[in-house]
Amino acid sequence: MMTGKKILINKNMRLSSNQIVKNMVSTKLFLRDQFIQPVFIKEVETPSSKILGLGENKSLCKDDILKQFENDIIKGCRNFILFIIPEKKSDEIFDKSFSNEILLLIKNEFKDEIQLWVDLCICSRTRSGHCCLYKDKKIDFESSLKVMSELALSYIESGADGIAPSSMLKGVVSKIRSTLDLNNFNQVPIMSYSTKFASNFYGPFREAADSTPQFGDRSDYQLDFKSRSEAIDSSIRYANEGADLLMVKPGLLSLDLIKPIIEKTKKQVGAYQVSGEYASLIQLAKDNLINYEKALLETWFTLKRAGAQFIITYAARNAKELGFDK
Ligand code: PBG
Numbered sequence: 001m002m003t004g005k006k007i008l009i010n011k012n013m014r015l016s017s018n019q020i021v022k023n024m025v026s027t028k029l030f031l032r033d034q035f036i037q038p039v040f041i042k043e044v045e046t047p048s049s050k051i052l053g054l055g056e057n058k059s060l061c062k063d064d065i066l067k068q069f070e071n072d073i074i075k076g077c078r079n080f081i082l083f084i085i086p087e088k089k090s091d092e093i094f095d096k097s098f099s100n101e102i103l104l105l106i107k108n109e110f111k112d113e114i115q116l117w118v119d120l121c122i123c124s125r126t127r128s129g130h131c132c133l134y135k136d137k138k139i140d141f142e143s144s145l146k147v148m149s150e151l152a153l154s155y156i157e158s159g160a161d162g163i164a165p166s167s168m169l170k171g172v173v174s175k176i177r178s179t180l181d182l183n184n185f186n187q188v189p190i191m192s193y194s195t196k197f198a199s200n201f202y203g204p205f206r207e208a209a210d211s212t213p214q215f216g217d218r219s220d221y222q223l224d225f226k227s228r229s230e231a232i233d234s235s236i237r238y239a240n241e242g243a244d245l246l247m248v249k250p251g252l253l254s255l256d257l258i259k260p261i262i263e264k265t266k267k268q269v270g271a272y273q274v275s276g277e278y279a280s281l282i283q284l285a286k287d288n289l290i291n292y293e294k295a296l297l298e299t300w301f302t303l304k305r306a307g308a309q310f311i312i313t314y315a316a317r318n319a320k321e322l323g324f325d326k
Contacts, residue, residue, distance in 0.1 A: 014189040014244050015268075018161075020079055020115040021189065024310050025245075025268055030301075032324040034309065036079045036117065036270075037072060037316035040208050041065060043087040043098045053204035053279035057314050059085075065102065066109055073113060076320030081117040081164055081312060082106075083209055085124040091133060094125050094147055100158040107159030117191060118155045120148060120176070121166040123211035130213050131167040131221060139220060145171055149179035156185050164247075166193040168221045168234075173241035191270070192243035194235035195257055198222035201250045201276025208275075225253070232260050239265035250274040251303050251311065258307040271308035273299060278314045297322060 015025045023033035039060065040051065046061040048068075060068055069080075086098040099118075106116060122144075123131045132144035144167070152163045163180075165172045173192050180188050198219045206212045223231050231254070235246050246261060248254035251271030261269050281299070285292035296315055303311050315322075 014187055017187055017189070018112060018115065021162075024079060024115070027309070029326065030304055030324070031326055032076055032319045033079050033115075034311060035077070035300075035316035035319045035324070036081050036310060036312040037077050038081050038083060038119075038312060038314060039068070040083045040085065041102055042085040042208075042210075051204060051208040053282060054208070054275060054314050055278075055282045057208075059208050062102070062105075065106060069106060069110060069114070072317045073110065075317050076324075077317040078114045079117075079316070080114055081119055082160075083119050083124065085209055089125060089127045091127050094122065094151060096151065096154045099151075100154060103155060103158035103160050115161050116159070117162040117164045118160040119164050119166050120152055120155070121211075122147060122151070123167075123213075124209045128214050129211050130216075131218065132169050139169070141169065141171065144169055145175040148172055149175045152176045153179055153183055153185075156180060156183075156188055162189045162191055164191040164193065166196065168193065168196050168218075168223070170237070171241070173238050173243045177242040189244040190242065191245040191247060192235075192238040192241075193249055193272070194238035194243060194246040194269075195231045195248045195254060195261065196222055196234075197225040197231070197250065197253070199225065199250050199253065199274065199276070201253065201274050204275035204279045228257070231257055232264060235261040235269070236264055239267050243267070245270060245310075247272055247312070248308075250277055251308065252277050252299060255302065255306040262307055268309040269307065270310035270312065271303045271306075273303070273311060273313040275314065293322060 016022050020033045023031045042059045045059045048058045048060045048064045051057050051059055084099045088095055121131050133140045246267050246269045248257050249272035251273045258269050281295050284290040
């Protein structure tokens, strides 16, 4: 067993490994590095295509990846979370060649200029569209955790800087932590999707990630939005499993939970402004019913006011233009 002190030292080390992450967890200011830009990369998509509902966000094909990152970096964005969608689906063995190739390509080019998180879920990889493996209609915990920790290790070996497990599977954070530590990656931070609801607001994402469940829904592992105590307990559990950073999702629909989670876990908690939340702004603006930029800023400051330390948003790449100079 580690002592409390040792955990604290490790945690601090992981969250101060580079300037981007240091800014991300800085409590003094609202900084540009506190915005994380989701990027979708699809093996079969040529050419890159716009994602329905998400404005300028695209599903990228391989040839366009470097250009997109270059443009985003020029705009001042350098904190990214990647969603990798390989062509082949499987319910047993996950081919890592596409994800390895993509991560190597990006990291070889941009190295420490960027902080590259990878969303670790298998819903874009399974035939079922579920975030875990099923056996006889029940979640198969053992094999799910095994494939997820193997994927985490392969992502880090290919250059990813941090892992963001989004499956909401019990034990996923501790399994990934121990796998990374065993392989000498104990400096790699884990950002856990720790309070994630079975929400109605993930529609545009599921289109893009090709991850709509083929049977049932995600209520076996995602949270019921009617239960406040379960939602807080979930973050406490992932904090205890060893997550360095926590997250609520959908962000605007979880405002009430951020401060209680911070108080209970003493960890920093981010918010994911999910696809449906963001798409609502885009649609209202299209209908000339709101000023997009002002409304977007209002949502960001609201999340911050509620205590969000960092924000995953489909407009992170525009934060500088919107006034986040530092
Ligand atoms: C993968 C995952 C989802 C989102 C992030 N990671 C979809 C889901 O859980 O169904 C949603 C993000 C968004 O809507 O922007 N499990």
